Amino acid sequence: MIKNGTRLQSQVCDTQVIVVRSADSLDDLRIGGAPAVPIGDEVDANLALDEALADGNLMGKRYVDDAGAEVLVTKAGKGTISIGSTPLALKEAKPLPASD
Amino acid sequence: MSISLLLEMAQDAGPDRTAIVDDELRLTTSRLSALADGGAGLIAAAGAGHVAYVGTGGALLPLLLFASARAAIPLTPLNYRLSADGLRALLDRLPDPLVIVDDEYRDAVGDRYRTMSSAEFLTSAETAEPAAEFADPDAVGVVLFTSGTTSRPKAVELTHANLTSYITGTVEFSSAEPDDAALICVPPYHIAGVSAALSNLYAGRKMVYLRHFDAQKWVELVAGEGVTSATVVPTMLDRIVTVLQTQNVTLPTLRTLAYGGSKVPLPLVRTALSLLPDVGFVNAYGLTETSSTIAVLTPDDHRAALAASDDAALRRLGSVGQPVPGIEVEIRADDGTVLGAGEPGELYVRGEQVSGKYTDIGSVLDANGWFPTKDVAYLDAEGYLFIGGRSDDTIIRGGENIAPAEIEDVLVEHPHVRDCAVVGADDPQWGQIIVAVVVARDGATPDAEELRSFVRSQLRGSRTPDRVVFRDELPTNATGKVLRREIVSELNQHRTPEQPAATQGAPA
Numbered sequence: 001m002i003k004n005g006t007r008l009q010s011q012v013c014d015t016q017v018i019v020v021r022s023a024d025s026l027d028d029l030r031i032g033g034a035p036a037v038p039i040g041d042e043v044d045a046n047l048a049l050d051e052a053l054a055d056g057n058l059m060g061k062r063y064v065d066d067a068g069a070e071v072l073v074t075k076a077g078k079g080t081i082s083i084g085s086t087p088l089a090l091k092e093a094k095p096l097p098a099s100d
Numbered sequence: 101m102s103i104s105l106l107l108e109m110a111q112d113a114g115p116d117r118t119a120i121v122d123d124e125l126r127l128t129t130s131r132l133s134a135l136a137d138g139g140a141g142l143i144a145a146a147g148a149g150h151v152a153y154v155g156t157g158g159a160l161l162p163l164l165l166f167a168s169a170r171a172a173i174p175l176t177p178l179n180y181r182l183s184a185d186g187l188r189a190l191l192d193r194l195p196d197p198l199v200i201v202d203d204e205y206r207d208a209v210g211d212r213y214r215t216m217s218s219a220e221f222l223t224s225a226e227t228a229e230p231a232a233e234f235a236d237p238d239a240v241g242v243v244l245f246t247s248g249t250t251s252r253p254k255a256v257e258l259t260h261a262n263l264t265s266y267i268t269g270t271v272e273f274s275s276a277e278p279d280d281a282a283l284i285c286v287p288p289y290h291i292a293g294v295s296a297a298l299s300n301l302y303a304g305r306k307m308v309y310l311r312h313f314d315a316q317k318w319v320e321l322v323a324g325e326g327v328t329s330a331t332v333v334p335t336m337l338d339r340i341v342t343v344l345q346t347q348n349v350t351l352p353t354l355r356t357l358a359y360g361g362s363k364v365p366l367p368l369v370r371t372a373l374s375l376l377p378d379v380g381f382v383n384a385y386g387l388t389e390t391s392s393t394i395a396v397l398t399p400d401d402h403r404a405a406l407a408a409s410d411d412a413a414l415r416r417l418g419s420v421g422q423p424v425p426g427i428e429v430e431i432r433a434d435d436g437t438v439l440g441a442g443e444p445g446e447l448y449v450r451g452e453q454v455s456g457k458y459t460d461i462g463s464v465l466d467a468n469g470w471f472p473t474k475d476v477a478y479l480d481a482e483g484y485l486f487i488g489g490r491s492d493d494t495i496i497r498g499g500e501n502i503a504p505a506e507i508e509d510v511l512v513e514h515p516h517v518r519d520c521a522v523v524g525a526d527d528p529q530w531g532q533i534i535v536a537v538v539v540a541r542d543g544a545t546p547d548a549e550e551l552r553s554f555v556r557s558q559l560r561g562s563r564t565p566d567r568v569v570f571r572d573e574l575p576t577n578a579t580g581k582v583l584r585r586e587i588v589s590e591l592n593q594h595r596t597p598e599q600p601a602a603t604q605g606a607p608a
Contacts, residue, residue, distance in 0.1 A: 005261060
């Protein structure tokens with residue numbers, strides 16, 4: 001299972017994420033339809049953004065799946081974040097007042 | 101995740117936004133980031149095992165937090181108010197530290213350590229060869245010494261994962277309005293100082309630093325910088341309220357005012373609420389070991405409690421609210437049984453932001469990851485958390501356990517009482533007796549017997565203070581925590597023979 005805190009990037013758009021809570025499902029994490037790879041790894045130049053998975057994502061938002069996986073977008077991009085072809089859901093946070 | 105990423109993201113979202121205001125010094129997020137890179141280079145070049153900071157903070161704290169993180173070396177801000185001996189005793193416990201020090205504390209630090217002045221660090225960071233490592237999430241990012249009001253200070257180890265999970269779990273990234281500004285006057289060596297630097301940056305809120313608290317300056321800064329949120333400890337709130345009452349000033353830009361650090365007397369909360377009807381009040385409860393806030397009483401909670409008609413809802417004005425996302429709480433009896441609503445016991449908490457780990461001691465988490473807070477607490481039927489003080493402060497009088505907070509909450513409502521602390525003093529007959537140490541309101545001369553009757557009319561007879569003594573003020577530390585040990589040792593040394601305690605207040 002991928003380690004909490006691992007930083008991953010898309011091979012087909014600008015998206016970067018960090019794993020907040022790992023789950024086995026993340027082994028098939030894709031962004032824009034292509035498998036996410038560790039930041040700094042080489043990307044496959046032959047891959048292209050899958051138009052069916054190009055709804056984009058939001059900077060600083062957390063995305064979750066039913067298996068308990070959670071990733072945080074640290075750089076936004078055009079690709080949809082998915083497990084296989086199932087998009088992750090945006091985690092709605094109840095806003096807390098500033099307490100610090 | 102390294103805390104460094106929080107700055108990276110903030111810089112991406114608004115590179116030219118003013119992140120920090122510290123007197124004349126103003127830093128944008130990208131300038132802060134560039135200085136953190138240079139600072140990391142300085143730290144890496146020094147080959148230090150640890151970074152220590154002795155000074156009043158301001159921009160230096162966020163800068164050192166991120167510079168140390170990018171050098172993957174832990175940072176310890178120290179209490180600059182400590183004596184030279186006190187400081188060195190703590191510095192000696194850090195592995196091969198590089199000490200960054202404000203000029204006025206250089207003599208106190210001495211020449212036993214590698215030192216660099218804060219001003220020099222800031223200047224050199226501009227031109228230093230940058231470094232940027234990405235610290236392992238499980239590596240220690242910040243080590244803070246507990247205040248040591250009850251024992252030798254303990255070194256709490258907070259990992260990058262602890263700190264970032266608190267931030268990303270409780271703060272929405274870039275959620276602040278463009279003009280939002282937070283006024284920060286909590287000390288840099290306190291967990292609230294660390295969390296303020298991280299959370300406000302992540303929220304996209306300008307951080308306005310006030311290094312030395314002064315109520316008048318605080319009020320002026322709110323107006324001058326258009327401050328929209330601030331956090332204060334009880335003594336600060338008390339002084340701000342006095343300024344607001346004596347001068348006809350308003351704080352039109354302020355939207356939220358958080359208070360915490362230690363218990364705030366309810367009459368003070370009510371006065372503050374009535375003076376600032378448009379401000380949302382936030383009661384934040386947390387510990388160093390939990391990377392700051394673990395429960396929050398929100399502005400809506402405050403309003404609901406004020407408007408309530410039933411007792412349970414009214415009482416919530418004195419609660420610390422509900423746990424933040426990612427935090428679980430349990431109240432346990434001495435034998436470990438998990439207690440239900442309304443039953444007081446020790447508060448245990450669990451979550452990724454909880455460290456519970458100390459240098460040289462190790463982790464005190466139990467097998468399932470629960471941290472014993474040593475705070476007496478209970479939950480009400482709706483899940484609101486009430487804190488009854490430290491379990492160490494429990495008075496044992498004739499075999500009966502008495503939480504001082506219960507008596508303090510009553511006494512402080514007396515119109516002649518400004519502040520009070522209830523402690524247990526040694527007694528040959530009862531083991532301990534209940535002593536109420538009272539600070540009178542200006543111009544009031546409360547009567548000891550009347551105060552005892554006041555408590556007796558509202559609590560069981562065994563809660564009646566055996567003695568009431570008066571003081572001009574209570575001894576507190578910088579964050580407003582009452583130094584109970586100091587009061588107790590003074591009381592134990594000066595037993596008043598004309599008031600033999602054992603003849604008073606037999607339990608009813």
